[in-house]
Amino acid sequence: MDNGNSVVINEMPQLTDPRWEKACQLRANGGDIYASYQGSGFNGKPCHATRFFKTDVIRARVSEIQNDRFQNERKVTEIAVKKAALDESWIIERTKYVIELALRGNPLRDAQGQATGQFDGKVNLRAATDALRLASDFKGMRIQRHEIGAPGDFARMTDDELDDSLVQTAQALGLPEEAVGKLLTYRNGKLDEAAE
DSSP states (O other), rough: OOOOOOOOOOOOOOOHHHHHHHHHHHTTOOOHHHHHHTTOOOSOOOOHHHHHHHSHHHHHHHHHHHHHHHHHHHHHHHHHHHHHHHHHHHHHHHHHHOOOOOOOOOOOEESSSSSSEOOOOOOOOOHHHHHHHHHHHHHHOOOOOOOOOSTTTTTSSSHHHHHHHHHHHHHHTTHHHHHHHHHHHHHHHHHHHHHO
């Protein structure tokens, strides 16, 4: 009996060669090209790994794994939010309350434990800053920068490999094809400007 809280994981057909499948799984987990290639039992130079991950069937499988994981994570998050009865407005209201408390101090109480309407004035700037950071994250006012892959991964890539990586990452994030095309056009335009 399904109560609406279960997550359905799509069973995708695995590749027939177990080493190929393992390489795709490792790459989809964020492993760099050469480490994923070696970790699945292949020997060879980095150029062999690059060639392997450029084949259509391997690229499609890595993309399929990443997309499936993204969709499952999204479904799990939706279920958790519904179970906890949380929504953005509830969190923002509570965050504003925490900010006010952190800046005013704790409420003072009389002998019977009733709030007097006054505060002790003990400011907690760390709590206020953390709450403000959370509120700005909800409103999209802060930019989060994360490096994808190991340091130096992109430095060793050709322009075509970098474009392929950009497309795979954008697809895994669920960006529309039009946006991906604009990213590539913008990036290639910047490369042309730098060459002049």
